Amino acid sequence: MKVFDIIIQAMLSLRSNLLRSWLTTMGVAVGVFSIIAVMTALQAIDRSVAAGLSSLGANTFEIQKYPAAFFGGHGRNRFINRPDITYEEGLAFKRLMQEEARNIGLKVSRSGNQATYRNRSTNPDVVMVGADENFTAANGFDIQQGRNLVEQDILYARNVILIGHEVYTTLFPQRSDPTEQLLRINDDVYRIIGILARKGAAFGQSQDNLVVIPITRYRAHIDSRQSVGITVEASSRSTYSSTLDQAVGAMRTARGLTIRQENDFELRTNESLVESFRDFRQTISIGAFIISFMALVTAGVGIMNIMLVSVTERTREIGIRKSIGAPGATILQQFLLEALFLSLTGGAIGIMAGTGAGNLIAIAFNLPPILPWLWIGIAIAVCSAIGISFGIFPAYKAASLDPVDALRAR
Structure with missing residues (x-):
């Protein structure tokens, strides 16, 4: 199968269990939301601190x-x-x-x-x-x-x-x-x-x-x-x-x-303000990281669980596809893409919601809204890693099924 066909097949499979797919993405969205919202607000405050230092004057x-x-x-x-x-x-x-x-x-x-x-x-x-x-x-x-x-x-x-x-x-x-x-x-x-x-x-x-x-x-x-x-x-x-x-x-x-x-x-002084803000930012960042890490790990376990259930439910489908010549690599890629798509969709929702929430906090304190591009890139990379890490075992299990045993499944 071509890569495009594999992607279409993966999306159709997720669409067939739409509610379950959306609930799975919400776990990833919560983890990404917490870190993006906090870092957006902190970067806006960071800019305000720089403006405040210039208003105080260098001398x-x-x-x-x-x-x-x-x-x-x-x-x-x-x-x-x-x-x-x-x-x-x-x-x-x-x-x-x-x-x-x-x-x-x-x-x-x-x-x-x-x-x-x-x-x-x-x-x-x-x-x-x-x-x-x-x-x-x-x-x-x-x-x-x-x-x-x-x-x-x-x-x-x-x-x-x-x-x-x-x-x-x-x-x-x-x-x-x-x-x-x-x-x-x-x-x-x-x-x-x-x-x-x-x-x-x-x-x-x-x-x-x-x-x-x-x-x-x-x-x-x-x-x-x-x-x-x-x-x-x-x-x-x-x-x-x-x-x-x-x-x-x-x-x-x-x-x-x-x-x-x-x-x-x-x-x-300027130095005392920077030091005070640095301590404050470090404390908040550590707290947000711990919450996000726990949420993302939990979401990753949820993705693995859903994909294992999906493999069990689609055992006969996998057997039919393998019996007519579908290679194991194609099946592995499809299931891995499904896990990756779930994770990245949750990440996209978390990025949009987190950026909006962080900027609402910034606007409430008369700070300019911003887009934390660095943390958006980090969030996308982490979500990709979560999807691949927790999706590789279910995908490998699906690709390793014996077609004869799979066709016997009910």
Whole structure:
């Protein structure tokens, strides 16, 4: 028989037991789905991490109370029970580092705010940032229109506000000039002085859905006890390491730590973010691999079982074909193709469903959808190996049947 005829015969044989064939493919689909879905989501997050690092800046690092990635668990109390970084300590740090860094910005923030202008309102998910005049430069924001915060705004705790691009497009859909207009945030009214240029998303979160007010007004009217974050921009990449070392010493001095006391603050650098994400990704990947491996092995056993049943049911058919001259190699190829087709069909279903599910997770976190071509190729190769490995014994058994004994079967 020609190869094409063998393929047609194999597909017709599977079609004759359609329900059983589909149930068999579902085992493979589940295993492939789990690994493809997880790896699609992780690759989307990986891209977001890269974008987030570029938004932080190559020469920029942050000093915070908590680590770059804080998932709780072991050591949780050590971070929670740390004293907050106070505004006064932030000011002391700025004085100590004013000759060593290009920009040093202080900030605090709170999510879940709603901005209102006349009869238009944003969703209650706007981030309110209390910051000083160096916030925009240190954090890579540009002023699209109007002006930035100035020292006098901070000194006198003025009720002025910068609005992010997303807030601007929501409240001013006609793209009119919003400067000097009054904006209500919760129960307070602020005068708009500028618009921040679009910055995009980082780590799955929009960087444009925010408003910025003077940190002194934030402390006076919203929360005076919140831990302060400090963003430091080194003068150049060549001085980054020395600036980082000097910042640690300056922060220890500002916090009043003795030589025997360990740091009670964290540095958020590009390297710390990458390391945190790498650990997270490795843990999730191992879990997904174990689940997928168990599902695929189970599916392979199911394929072997179904093919052995098929050989038993079609013993007389095999005897007739061999008696009229069909070689054993042709029968072996047909049964092997049936097993391979079952495995690859399940793999295709798992790839499509897994890619869709992974991208739904990515879209839910404002991440760009992707196609994990490497893992799709790996899944196809693994499914092929599963089909061949677990189909070879039933196929060999069918090809080895004696035609006389096979014709006697009922």
